[in-house]
Amino acid sequence: MRVLVTGAAGFIGAHVCERLLARGDTVLGLDALERAPGDVALRRSRLARLSGTRGFTFLAGDLTDAARLHEAFALARPEGVVHLAARVGVRAPDEEAPAYADTNVTGFVRVLEGCREAKVAHLVYASSSSVYGAATPAPFREDAPVDQPLNLYGATKRANELMAHAYSHLHRLPTSGLRFFTVYGPWGRPDMAPLLFLRALARGEPLVLHAEGRMRRDFTFVDDVAEAVLRVLDRPPRLTSEGPPHRLLNVGHGEPVALGDFVGLLERHWGTKARVTSVPAGAAEMASTWADPSRLERETGFRPRVSVDEGVARLVAWYREWTGVARGT
Template sequence: MKILLTGAAGFIGMHVALRLLARGDEVVGIDNLNDYYDPALKLARLARLRAHPDFRFEQVSLEDGMALSEAFHRATPQRVVHLAAQVGVRHSVVAPHASAGSNLQGFVNVLEGCRAMRVEHLVYASSSSVYGANAQLPYVEEQGVDHPMSLYAATKRANELMAHAYSHLFRIPTTGVRFFTVYGPWGRPDMAMFRFTKAILEGQPLDLYNDGNMVRDFTYVDDVADPVLRLLDKPATPDPAFDPARPDPVSSDAPFRVFNVGGGHPVHLLELISALEDTLGRKAQRRLMPLQPGDVLATGANTQRLHDWIGPCPATPLRVGLRRFADWYLTSYQGAARA
């Protein structure tokens, strides 16, 4: 197939693109290569993709509607994977306009591109952060998501609602994917696993917010990329059981679906630190900090709905994933930095 993938130079985007290319798809990658974190890491990811003859890259910002529209017309995609966004719960607190521009206006531009090209299916990244103040664990898609704790979470929930509107109005099949704390090789420097590893290896203190009393459903990146491809291959369809008198919030009489994609095994933050210490062979210096604005205390994914739709999904054990991440960090990442 011909696939347009936004956020191709990003963490999850690179892994998804490599899988698409490995199975023989043509991929047009879109990314603005901004400096939210070191662009050198994005360029290194991009270099891996450029090695494939079926990959083509265009540097385009989502907010530039005209440029994105032209990229859609050049790509003539059959299906679209939209992973680009201004990420970061905490970043959205200090830079709200960046989140709104990329995640709201940018998403409208993606939807318009899909409408103009009559794409067969749009799979887009949502986030577990949409569950917000909801404290009922594990999170199930049918739960309420109307109390976001950050602007980032609000933009991701807005994306789901915007996608439904386009599915209803223009019958574009759309599937939203609520990611849960993804980690692994080629990850972002602002992510917890990356920051903790860097601090331990450099002998710097780890900032543990809410005194470390946090729980996260850490999900290895391969366990995210696999279901993204399988969802892409199974376009959303109207739910024949949908009842407008008692509407299911994540299905519809339009071709619209939303799924949790997470490991399903929440881990206490202090347990993660202990496992990371064992992996790296070093002890962490811990600095206990208060809870930050926008953070939630715990996350955990119920993925039964996803499994019912596409079948069983891979689940990499935490210590296996940590070993793979550490090996990449110590060789490829630190090696490139030293060079």
């Protein structure tokens, strides 16, 4: 299969590209690199692992550049598109709100248009557990109300879901939105809690916990997430009498863990105790996330399997190798 992957040097994107290439697909990866927020060195290291792999082509560019995105579609001639590029993070500063809208909303329209013009067989795009926001009963199911987002990021992802549904209805474009739940693992995002906690632990610095560690997250290991993406990509939704070829799927482990307990696992696998500082939870943060992955399992025969204990052990092992820091130092 010929696949265009946006956000190819990102955390999830790099893992997805590796799996696609390993099974023999042809991949064109698009990523903003230096123009993307976050750790540029980490993005370049992820990309270096892909470069030189048979079947992989890289194109630098972002979703705000319509001409570059058009070029990516022309070069890739994709049968499938995995759209993972986005402005991410629930604590977006007010001054960055226009950038979130430009990338996550206007940029997504450009991806939809590219898919329509290229007659793509299936678009798989990243949504988020953040769409559930407030007042959603747990565990979160895809048919639950999602009209009270707590942050701008979640609002843009909900907008993506509605836009994809419209394109599926109007143009019969098969689309699948994946609501990712707190993805963690090797090569992870340095702005997310798992790596923030681990870096502080490794350096002996204070580790900042919100709400005294009582907040819960449905931590989902990145290998499980990449596997879910490929399984969904291979199974496009179909037009039926019940509606257009569009679906939403939770991609989560289904077992929420308190942040304090997650820190305890990091301490055990790293070999030292953390210096913890507690601060109040922010208004943009959900008290708990909890996926019901039943629909994913029905649709694909797969649900995330890696336990949090195993996932943390693998994350710590990677971090030691990446940083060269020995156990407990």
